[in-house]
Amino acid sequence: MNPGGKKESPQNPQQQQADVSRRRFFTLMGLGIGWGGFAAALGGTSVGALRYLFPNVVYEPPTVFKIGKPDDYGVGVDNKLKKERQIWVVRNERGIYVLVAICRHLGCTPNWFDDQKRFRCPCHGSIYDVTGNVVGGPAPRTLWRAGVSIDPVDGQIVVNFNQRQDPDPKGTDEGLMVDEKSREVPPFFLQV
Amino acid sequence: MNKLLDQIRENVTQTQVWKSIFRHGFPSNDANRALVMFSNVILHLHPVRVRRGALKIKFTWCLGGLTFFFFVMLAVTGVFLMFYYVPDTRRAYNDIKDLGTVIYFGSLFRNLHRWSAHAMVFSVWMHMTRVFLTGSYKPPREFNWVVGVILLVVTLVMSWTGYLLPWDQLALWAVTVGSKMAEATPLVGNAGPFGPELGMGVDNDVRFVLLGGTVVGQSALLRFYVLHCLGLPLVMALFMAVHFWRIRKDGFSGPL
Amino acid sequence: MAEKETTLGTLPKRDGNSGGLAALIKKSASDKMGPEDHVLVWPNLVYIELISMLFATALLLFLSLISPAPLEELASSDTTPNPTKAPWYFLGLQELLVYFDPWLAGVVLPSLIIVGLVLLPYIDPNPKGKGYYTFSERKFAVLGFCFGLALWYILIVIGVWFRGLDWSWYWPWENWHHHKPITGGLVDLEVIIGKTLGMSDTPLVTLGRYGVTIANLITWALFLGYYAIGFSVPFLTMRKFYNTLGFVRYNLMMFMFLSMLGVPLKIFLRLLANVKYVLVTPWFKI
Numbered sequence: 001m002n003p004g005g006k007k008e009s010p011q012n013p014q015q016q017q018a019d020v021s022r023r024r025f026f027t028l029m030g031l032g033i034g035w036g037g038f039a040a041a042l043g044g045t046s047v048g049a050l051r052y053l054f055p056n057v058v059y060e061p062p063t064v065f066k067i068g069k070p071d072d073y074g075v076g077v078d079n080k081l082k083k084e085r086q087i088w089v090v091r092n093e094r095g096i097y098v099l100v101a102i103c104r105h106l107g108c109t110p111n112w113f114d115d116q117k118r119f120r121c122p123c124h125g126s127i128y129d130v131t132g133n134v135v136g137g138p139a140p141r142t143l144w145r146a147g148v149s150i151d152p153v154d155g156q157i158v159v160n161f162n163q164r165q166d167p168d169p170k171g172t173d174e175g176l177m178v179d180e181k182s183r184e185v186p187p188f189f190l191q192v
Numbered sequence: 193m194n195k196l197l198d199q200i201r202e203n204v205t206q207t208q209v210w211k212s213i214f215r216h217g218f219p220s221n222d223a224n225r226a227l228v229m230f231s232n233v234i235l236h237l238h239p240v241r242v243r244r245g246a247l248k249i250k251f252t253w254c255l256g257g258l259t260f261f262f263f264v265m266l267a268v269t270g271v272f273l274m275f276y277y278v279p280d281t282r283r284a285y286n287d288i289k290d291l292g293t294v295i296y297f298g299s300l301f302r303n304l305h306r307w308s309a310h311a312m313v314f315s316v317w318m319h320m321t322r323v324f325l326t327g328s329y330k331p332p333r334e335f336n337w338v339v340g341v342i343l344l345v346v347t348l349v350m351s352w353t354g355y356l357l358p359w360d361q362l363a364l365w366a367v368t369v370g371s372k373m374a375e376a377t378p379l380v381g382n383a384g385p386f387g388p389e390l391g392m393g394v395d396n397d398v399r400f401v402l403l404g405g406t407v408v409g410q411s412a413l414l415r416f417y418v419l420h421c422l423g424l425p426l427v428m429a430l431f432m433a434v435h436f437w438r439i440r441k442d443g444f445s446g447p448l
Numbered sequence: 449m450a451e452k453e454t455t456l457g458t459l460p461k462r463d464g465n466s467g468g469l470a471a472l473i474k475k476s477a478s479d480k481m482g483p484e485d486h487v488l489v490w491p492n493l494v495y496i497e498l499i500s501m502l503f504a505t506a507l508l509l510f511l512s513l514i515s516p517a518p519l520e521e522l523a524s525s526d527t528t529p530n531p532t533k534a535p536w537y538f539l540g541l542q543e544l545l546v547y548f549d550p551w552l553a554g555v556v557l558p559s560l561i562i563v564g565l566v567l568l569p570y571i572d573p574n575p576k577g578k579g580y581y582t583f584s585e586r587k588f589a590v591l592g593f594c595f596g597l598a599l600w601y602i603l604i605v606i607g608v609w610f611r612g613l614d615w616s617w618y619w620p621w622e623n624w625h626h627h628k629p630i631t632g633g634l635v636d637l638e639v640i641i642g643k644t645l646g647m648s649d650t651p652l653v654t655l656g657r658y659g660v661t662i663a664n665l666i667t668w669a670l671f672l673g674y675y676a677i678g679f680s681v682p683f684l685t686m687r688k689f690y691n692t693l694g695f696v697r698y699n700l701m702m703f704m705f706l707s708m709l710g711v712p713l714k715i716f717l718r719l720l721a722n723v724k725y726v727l728v729t730p731w732f733k734i
Contacts, residue, residue: 311507
């Protein structure tokens with residue numbers, strides 16, 4: 001304040017008050033910058049650490065794949081790709097759709113019972129009918145249908161596991177239902 | 193003969209080495225019994241004296257101490273298991289098989305680890321019940337109860353992460369189901385209430401960060417391994433230290 | 449070293465006391481009993497601990513020898529074992545998953561249990577029953593806690609011993625390799641109400657994806673009414689109980705307690721009336 005040891009001139013009270021409030025302002029500003037910077041550094045590091053935990057590249061099975069020609073699949077539920085691709089290929093009178101073999105309850109793989117015409121999940125007993133509607137058990141939504149298209153070059157069905165049809169079901173006496181017509185639309189249905 | 197034994201004991205306990213390790217005499221008198229508590233870091237978890245009532249087996253059933261013992265047992269057997277286990281989806285299952293078939297005492301260590309884990313979950317739960325029934329969470333011990341709840345949660349998460357490591361069907365599906373629950377977390381899970389509305393998808397939600405991917409695969413195994421063997425034990429040790437220190441400061445509960 | 453010896457030298461050797469150190473301990477201990485009620489930890493407690501550790505080791509070794517850890521087939525994501533069971537301590541949760549959606553059974557309810565446990569010492573103002581077993585001095589606390597424990601254990605027992613193929617209910621004497629027939633579907637409460645009262649299911653108002661019907665509003669009223677009545681009945685009839693707790697404690701405690709009671713309530717609704725959800729919105733279902 002007075003480094004040279006000069007004689008301090010008496011100041012009027014107003015000047016003194018201004019000095020005090022100015023000093024207070026600078027102190028607060030210094031504290032603000034200091035603690036603010038500290039908090040920002042801490043916050044930035046935390047966000048960075050959190051972001052670090054989300055990988056940018058994952059090494060997982062392909063999510064878009066070919067499953068052969070439409071003629072390979074007859075009417076009904078085809079169980080043979082469940083092991084390899086976690087899907088069921090279903091053909092009805094109108095065409096083909098692909099159900100994802102992941103229970104909507106907790107991700108177990110349901111089993112197809114051809115005699116009962118039902119998918120039943122071994123984990124918590126969810127039951128689905130052939131269209132994927134929930135007809136029993138705790139599943140909150142209907143089975144996903146994966147995106148399907150025809151490769152124009154070799155005519156094979158291309159399944160896109162990333163595209164999932166997931167409409168809001170309606171609660172009825174029989175269970176959770178979705179209007180079948182609204183589901184049989186591209187890209188989730190092949191009219192072949 | 194006695195004289196000879198005395199002489200040997202004298203020669204051992206009077207050496208500089210012995211004295212540098214043990215700073216108390218044999219705890220055969222009260223002063224040394226007190227001193228042993230002060231100068232031994234492990235025994236220092238105890239006070240010098242406790243109320244007579246706190247010693248009754250029917251009061252504590254030794255449950256807190258046993259839980260700690262199971263933790264130590266798990267740490268020791270766990271380190272042994274780590275010598276033969278590689279957290280790689282192509283190897284893990286066979287490594288566990290090897291433990292049971294080609295490694296001397298391998299199955300013993302694995303069984304001990306498994307039973308200690310079951311025992312620890314059980315004793316932690318029983319300990320909590322006991323502490324509730326004796327009202328030992330009442331002031332001034334409220335915060336230590338909270339620390340205890342945290343320890344219970346960490347114990348359960350440790351069991352769950354350990355469950356995946358053998359990479360068998362039991363492991364995979366228990367963790368698949370568990371991680372699906374994470375997916376259903378409100379706000380931060382892609383299948384939870386208001387999750388999709390907030391932009392959560394399979395590749396940016398809480399399940400994704402837990403598994404390090406969208407399926408229970410190699411990265412999930414590695415993450416669980418690291419958490420199980422390193423991350424969570426460190427957290428556990430930290431909270432155990434606080435838990436024990438608080439007991440030591442507040443003493444055993446008892447009627448005033 | 450010299451310093452230590454002089455300290456030791458001044459301590460009385462065998463006076464039934466800890467050599468003056470007990471005075472130091474007593475200051476930090478919370479109780480105010482005389483030294484005659486205290487005993488030395490060595491040997492009294494240390495030996496109990498040693499013996500219990502030996503017993504525990506023996507037990508672990510015995511269990512390890514008679515019951516080896518299981519190892520099933522190599523993990524494969526295309527085949528789910530039937531039934532799939534979590535470790536026993538999570539089977540209570542897994543059983544809850546039959547009755548509640550995963551966000552509730554797997555996330556919210558466990559979190560509520562943990563939060564409830566954390567809050568417990570802060571919402572129990574009763575100074576009695578500290579440091580000894582008693583039922584008569586804290587009936588509500590003990591009954592409430594034991595109710596929760598019993599619920600937890602019953603669910604675990606059901607999960608371990610009564611759930612078989614497809615997570616169906618199996619008695620121990622039944623054939624556990626035979627699938628149970630499919631039972632009738634489950635119905636939402638609003639559907640039951642709408643059908644019984646003969647209401648149309650055209651929505652009154654539509655909020656985005658949410659079509660609010662009269663039956664849906666009734667389920668909201670029932671759900672909120674459960675909490676409203678639960679909160680007000682003790683407040684109106686047991687004012688002394690409310691006064692001992694105070695506003696904040698009372699509300700926290702009642703919320704936890706009513707939520708805990710709600711769990712078996714929903715289970716009964718499911719078992720008696722095949723109710724799937726009590727409350728349905730597009731975003732969450734209870």
